[in-house]
Amino acid sequence: MEQLKPYQTETYFDEMFTSEGKVKPHYRTLHDTIRSFDREELKLKHEQAQASFLRQGITFTLYQDNLSTERTMPFDFIPIIISSEDWVEIEQGIEQRIKGLNAFLEDIYGEERILKEGIIPEYLIKENPYYIEHLKGFPFPLTNHIFLAGIDLIRDDRGEYRVLEDNLRNPSGLSYMYQNRFVMRHVYPEFFKEHTLYKIEQQLDPLRQTLMDYSSRKKSAVAVLLTPGVFNSAYYDHVFLAQQMGIQLVEGSDLVVKGESVYMRTIHGLRQVDVIYRRIDDDYLDPEQFRSDSLLGVKGLYRAASAGNVAIVNAMGNGVADDKALYAFVPDIIRYYLNEEPILKNVDTYSLRKPSMRKWVLERLDQLVIKNVGSSGGYDMLIGPHSTREKLNLFREKIIENPKQYIAQPTIKLSRAPAFQDNQFYPCHVDLRVYAMSGKKVRVIPGGLSRVALKKGSLVVNSSQGGGGKDTWVLKKGERV
Amino acid sequence: MLIRVADALYWMSRNLERSEKTASLLSVQVLQVLESQEEDLLVQEELYTAVNVAASKEEADRLKAKGTITLHQVLSYLLFAKENPNSVMNCVRVARENARSVRDHINDDLWQIINVFFLDVEFAKFDDYSDYQMQRLLQRVKMTSLSAQGVIESTTMRGMPYQIMKIGKWMERAEYTQRMLQAISEKVEEDSNSSRYFMRLALQMINGSEAFLQLRNASIEPSYVLHFMIAEPNFPGSIQYCLKRATDAIVKLEGERGSSYTQLLVQEINIIIERVMQLSFEDVDLDQAFHDIQPYYTPLKV
Known part of the structure; x- marks a missing residue:
């Protein structure tokens, strides 16, 4: 087998190698360690790691043709290493972004200053399917809307971090970040030698405390995680978080609202619930208030939250702030509320509402990325340079028919990192989902979930479409570089 | 503890036990048939x-017909x-589904034993098995259930989940x-x-x-055997022993006084114990007596 060695980085930014074919300083120790293993050892370890995920049932559920299968997320053992300097920038940037977005949400469901001052066009909010009008004036606990956010970052061809997407509703994958580390420690202990990393386990207790911040009853407050159940694709995430935070994992049918308070049904009667970390979408949360056909939610939950008797996090109505159309305005939002320049840049985004812009985009479809503003997970998306004529024409028709539904972005040269698959090393595109919690204060979990497009040449990192995960190390300051 | 969680733990435990019992019974049967022909009346x-x-x-009548x-x-x-809800594969599947829905209440070792076994047999096809492999599979089912119980005994906190698993098992x-x-x-x-x-x-x-022979000097007298199966206080398969242990677990869960949650179950168990004690072991019409008791088991649910 070819050993791990520098390859042509081409026009991409590579995490491990410079364009001159040198190993970057913060990867040198790891690079040498990997080279000291032979093919059989690496193959064996790779299989062990994969089996370990399966054995522990760390899976997500994929639905196709009405059949569900449990899959593990493919794991790649070459970690992404982030230097302490880079991390400082990411950490500050994420914290700033969360604060800005939170202020925006509070304003949108309050005074609407940002609309009145014309910073953001009103239609973007009022026509947004995730905007919930009757939340205006709602008593959001701590005036905080975001308990847990997942911010997707990429690096462009110059290595600059940029925000690709904000996830302020139900970002999943935090459990994978932890399990990637646990499996890594277990199967590849040798890789850690001579590295000093931020430990991520120490962030679990703060996560619980942050959740409890939202409770109005101080002592003996009860928090729960509300899951749609075992059939949800992110069920493992729910199990892991409930377990680690030491709270009950409940389903809608376990909760009942009586006299504007929420209770869970235990074998010894009803017990009051103060904080609900829900992993159910707004639409399904309460059949009395939202979709009446929802079987997952709890009748009366909205009333109880309005009365201030229970905190629902992440707050209802957050979708208005992580929508792909609003995304382009986030830098303005940060400037407006915080009076600061955004630390992390966006990816350039073109709205297709204006005919002139639309014309410009339609002429260059084969060079651009087109995304549906309402979808996620890599669905309904066109990557121009990698597409077929049929698909280009299909998107052309879609855009002409419903321009509001789509946005365009230049094709970013997503950075790459080496991966080991099918017994060989080759470069794959990566991105990074960084998680941040926010209660009385904001806290960014060091590292994140590095997602990798394991199919050769592919740009799609979503696990539902063949993407995998990597452990992500943040080096502590003073680490030998 | 949530009622849903209690239900799931109870049925997880029952299905694990059931899979082991069925597998044990089948391994006896596979050996029995070796020495004779299937057509043999016995x-x-x-x-x-x-x-x-x-x-x-x-189902037995249907096959016979x-x-x-x-x-x-x-x-x-x-x-x-x-199509058989009590087949070993279905028991394992149900046990695993229940375990999966209460993963946050069982320890990781227990979950992994159940999960790994399920993954190993999920796609097994009966026709692919040789006699030897069949024995191995039966053995595997038995050992899986026993390891699960070992993990429960040696590592599980003696809290509510533990007691509910015990009730289900017994x-x-x-x-x-x-x-x-x-x-x-x-x-x-x-006959x-x-x-x-x-x-x-x-x-x-x-x-x-083995337990019986140790006690009885090898005399397979029906009245001894029946007494052993029903009321032997030291045999962990006798009805009396099992009910005693189930009752103990309920008391630990609820305290001496109990609560409305297990009231029904306790009442039913007491009726069964009373009836079992009244049985005369010389009674020819045992069959009828058991028929009378049977309905009490079926609706039992925590």
């Missing part, structure tokens, strides 16, 4: 009994059949012994000459031969 009775105990009398019952049919139905075992007694009684009634034969079989199928 073998036919045994196979009938196996299906009667581990599935239902209706079709002609000679084959070991192949019995294994296929009791181990793999999707109730399932009590019901199994009771079904065995009933099936054997029917056979003895039809009293073979009573010792069936008593020996019953002991094997409840995994009690």
Whole structure:
């Protein structure tokens, strides 16, 4: 087998190698360690790691043709290493972004200053399917809307971090970040030698405390995680978080609202619930208030939250702030509320509402990325340079028919990192989902979930479409570089 | 503890126990058939009994009506059949589904034992198994259930989840012994000459031969065997022992006074214990007596 060695980085930014074919300083120790293993050892370890995920049932559920299968997320053992300097920038940037977005949400469901001052066009909010009008004036606990956010970052061809997407509703994958580390420690202990990393386990207790911040009853407050159940694709995430935070994992049918308070049904009667970390979408949360056909939610939950008797996090109505159309305005939002320049840049985004812009985009479809503003997970998306004529024409028709539904972005040269698959090393595109919690204060979990497009040449990192995960190390300051 | 969680733990535990009981019964049966032909009348009775105990009398009658019952049919139905809710595969699936829905209440080792076993057998096809592999599979089922119980005993906190798993296990075992007694009684009634034969079989199928022989100097007297299966205070498969343990677990869960949550279950168990104690072991009409008790088990739910 070819050993791990520098390859042509081409026009991409590579995490491990410079364009001159040198190993970057913060990867040198790891690079040498990997080279000291032979093919059989690496193959064996790779299989062990994969089996370990399966054995522990760390899976997500994929639905196709009405059949569900449990899959593990493919794991790649070459970690992404982030230097302490880079991390400082990411950490500050994420914290700033969360604060800005939170202020925006509070304003949108309050005074609407940002609309009145014309910073953001009103239609973007009022026509947004995730905007919930009757939340205006709602008593959001701590005036905080975001308990847990997942911010997707990429690096462009110059290595600059940029925000690709904000996830302020139900970002999943935090459990994978932890399990990637646990499996890594277990199967590849040798890789850690001579590295000093931020430990991520120490962030679990703060996560619980942050959740409890939202409770109005101080002592003996009860928090729960509300899951749609075992059939949800992110069920493992729910199990892991409930377990680690030491709270009950409940389903809608376990909760009942009586006299504007929420209770869970235990074998010894009803017990009051103060904080609900829900992993159910707004639409399904309460059949009395939202979709009446929802079987997952709890009748009366909205009333109880309005009365201030229970905190629902992440707050209802957050979708208005992580929508792909609003995304382009986030830098303005940060400037407006915080009076600061955004630390992390966006990816350039073109709205297709204006005919002139639309014309410009339609002429260059084969060079651009087109995304549906309402979808996620890599669905309904066109990557121009990698597409077929049929698909280009299909998107052309879609855009002409419903321009509001789509946005365009230049094709970013997503950075790459080496991966080991099918017994060989080759470069794959990566991105990074960084998680941040926010209660009385904001806290960014060091590292994140590095997602990798394991199919050769592919740009799609979503696990539902063949993407995998990597452990992500943040080096502590003073680490030998 | 949430009611849903209690339910799931209870059924996880019952299904694990049931899979082990069915597998043990089948490994006895696979060995029994080796020395004789399937057409042998006694073998036919045994196979009938196996299906009667581990599935239902209706299914056993249905197989009998079709002609000679084959070991192949019995294994296929009791181990793999999707349409048989009590097949080992279905028990394992149900146990795993329940475990998955309460993963945050069971420890990781327990979950992994159940999960790995499920993944290993999920796509197993009956026709691919040789006799040798079949024995290995049965052994594997048995050992999985036993390891699960070992993990529960040695690592689980003695809190509510533990007690509920115990209740499930002991109730399932009590019901199994009771079904065995009933099936054997029917056979003895039809053919009293073979009573010792069936008593020996019953002991094997409840995994009690060794224990019985240690106690009784090898005399397979029906009255001794029946007493052993029903009321032997030290045999962990006797109905009395199982019910005693289930009751102990309920008391630990609820305290001496109990609560409305387990009231119904406690009442039912007390009725069964009373009736079992009243049984006269010389009674010819055991079959009827068990018929009377049977309905009390079926609706029992935590």
